[in-house]
Amino acid sequence: TSVNLPAYDLVYMLAAFWTRAQRASREEPTLRRYQQELSRLGVHYPWELLVDDYRLSLAYMLFDAVWNGVSGSSRAYWRPKLGCLVDAYHDWECEAL
Numbered sequence: 001t002s003v004n005l006p007a008y009d010l011v012y013m014l015a016a017f018w019t020r021a022q023r024a025s026r027e028e029p030t031l032r033r034y035q036q037e038l039s040r041l042g043v044h045y046p047w048e049l050l051v052d053d054y055r056l057s058l059a060y061m062l063f064d065a066v067w068n069g070v071s072g073s074s075r076a077y078w079r080p081k082l083g084c085l086v087d088a089y090h091d092w093e094c095e096a097l
Contacts, residue, residue, distance in 0.1 A: 006045075007053035010034065011061045015088035016081050023088060051092075059094045061085055 014027050031050060038045045062085050068078035089095070 005057045007057040011057040020087045
């Protein structure tokens with residue numbers, strides 16, 4: 001177990017392994033459903049804050065893919081993961097953070 005940024009697990013489940021084409025139709029609806037379910041359960045987590053946390057987690061997760069590469073993971077694992085994350089980083093305009 002670990003403690004991490006609020007949307008880190010979401011980025012790991014969605015952006016780290018979904019291609020740009022897969023994310024185009026699935027990512028935002030999945031995030032909205034997540035946020036709505038939290039609200040239904042009484043957790044106040046506004047959409048704007050979730051998006052900010054998601055973007056920050058995307059930037060942070062890039063280092064995870066790099067770490068995978070230098071720590072011995074196979075190229076077949078870390079390279080596609082890095083590519084997906086870089087695409088998501090640009091699509092969510094994380095460079096503006």
